[in-house]
Amino acid sequence: MDTLWSLPDFDGHEAVHIVTDEPTGLKAVIAMHSTHLGPAAGGTRFWHYANHADAVTDALRLSRGMSYKNAMAGLPLGGGKTVILADENKTKTPEMIAAFARAVDRLGGNYVTAEDVGMTVEDMIAISEHTDYVAGLPVEDGAEVGGDPGPHTALGVFLGLKAAVKRKLGKDNLDGLHIAIQGAGSVASHLARHCADEDARLSIADVATDRVEALAAETGATIVDPADILFIEADVVSPCALGAILTEDSIAKLNTGIIAGAANNQLATRDDGKRLQARDILYCPDYVINAGGIINVSTEYLKDGGADLVRQRIEAIPTRLDQIWDESEASGRDPAAVADAMAQRLIGRG
Ligand code: NAD
Numbered sequence: 001m002d003t004l005w006s007l008p009d010f011d012g013h014e015a016v017h018i019v020t021d022e023p024t025g026l027k028a029v030i031a032m033h034s035t036h037l038g039p040a041a042g043g044t045r046f047w048h049y050a051n052h053a054d055a056v057t058d059a060l061r062l063s064r065g066m067s068y069k070n071a072m073a074g075l076p077l078g079g080g081k082t083v084i085l086a087d088e089n090k091t092k093t094p095e096m097i098a099a100f101a102r103a104v105d106r107l108g109g110n111y112v113t114a115e116d117v118g119m120t121v122e123d124m125i126a127i128s129e130h131t132d133y134v135a136g137l138p139v140e141d142g143a144e145v146g147g148d149p150g151p152h153t154a155l156g157v158f159l160g161l162k163a164a165v166k167r168k169l170g171k172d173n174l175d176g177l178h179i180a181i182q183g184a185g186s187v188a189s190h191l192a193r194h195c196a197d198e199d200a201r202l203s204i205a206d207v208a209t210d211r212v213e214a215l216a217a218e219t220g221a222t223i224v225d226p227a228d229i230l231f232i233e234a235d236v237v238s239p240c241a242l243g244a245i246l247t248e249d250s251i252a253k254l255n256t257g258i259i260a261g262a263a264n265n266q267l268a269t270r271d272d273g274k275r276l277q278a279r280d281i282l283y284c285p286d287y288v289i290n291a292g293g294i295i296n297v298s299t300e301y302l303k304d305g306g307a308d309l310v311r312q313r314i315e316a317i318p319t320r321l322d323q324i325w326d327e328s329e330a331s332g333r334d335p336a337a338v339a340d341a342m343a344q345r346l347i348g349r350g
Helices: 052-072 094-106 121-128 150-169 186-197 209-219 248-253 271-278 292-302 307-315 317-331 335-346
Strands: 015-021 026-034 044-047 078-085 178-182 201-205 236-239
Touching (some): 015 052, 026 052, 026 094, 052 292, 052 335, 150 236, 150 292, 150 307, 186 201, 186 209, 248 271, 307 317, 317 335
Parallel strands (some): 178 201
Antiparallel strands (some): 015 026
16 A cells, blocks of 8 residues: 555655544645744645545645745745645635634644635635734735735846846846746736846737736837747746746757746756756756745744845845855756755755
8 A cells, every 4th residue: 555655755744734624624735844944834725636645745745845945045944835625616615714724723833824826815814813823914005024925026036037147148237138038927027127127128928918018018028929938039038927838848949048037846847957957058946036925925924024134035045046056067967956955955854
């Protein structure tokens, strides 16, 4: 019989809680990958899975990802994640959310939850009525930290992108450089504004035409067909829309020397990190460069500082990237593999 410990995605997880509340129909998996650096922090996903094994696998994989992300962002937090197993209609009741919140509370702060796919800010507010161990609650207008993560993520991506430009092209600013941005959503918009302020030449693409037109009008960017944006000739390509866009096929067609974007899980497989390296394309590991949002929300939860600390932590992103690229050059391993190894060391493993 397969056990949890023999699953391919089991990675020394400290605890995996299988939560059941029969009266409300709640079924959830709370995976705590590591509490080495602090409470296991990571959002709750509400999703219909084909089977229980897929739900457990998702919780194992995502919680490990949170350990790595929080560690590399220099946060005093470990990594965890919850998946709530929704039925086919994704029925979510207040009673079910309350039962889930009580389960989080029983873990005594060793796990801290937040919003993820399928959950809303309203759900987080409801959870906060039963437990203090929830982050990402709405903040008052003008609050120093917390609130919309997009601008903070974009600032981290912008600073990381500039670090990549400095390393690859030896330039201290983006003046005249061509930046191709996939997406015109929350992060992409703020990123495009930062780049336009430094007189970069922008190309942008989004399947939502109204959004891309508005952003182009504001920043002077050229609109590109979404099918072409990754492959146009550009100094930097910044994926800020979808995951798994860097594949054997797409990497072969890239016309850039730098990939620096916000999207999660950009590499379709681990080999794609090596493929980028083989083509001499400098890669900014996604969970390192896109940590600005989590830095902001965590600083609000931890109450360990204000806007200055958020800024300081985001400004450490380029330093972290430089460490990764230095180690990559020294070891010959690709930056994504180096980032994982570095994260493992930070959480006392590896
Ligand atoms: P968003 O939903 O605001 O924007 C995403 C945009 O991508 C949308 O405008 C959508 O129309 C567009 N899009 C979808 N398919 C596309 C395609 N094929 N080609 C071009 N555009 C396409 O999301 P966001 O908050 O800006 O996040 C962007 C990415 O960054 C996501 O992958 C997200 O997971 C990741 N991320 C975001 C944050 C954050 O703070 N918001 C933090 C970390 C990672």
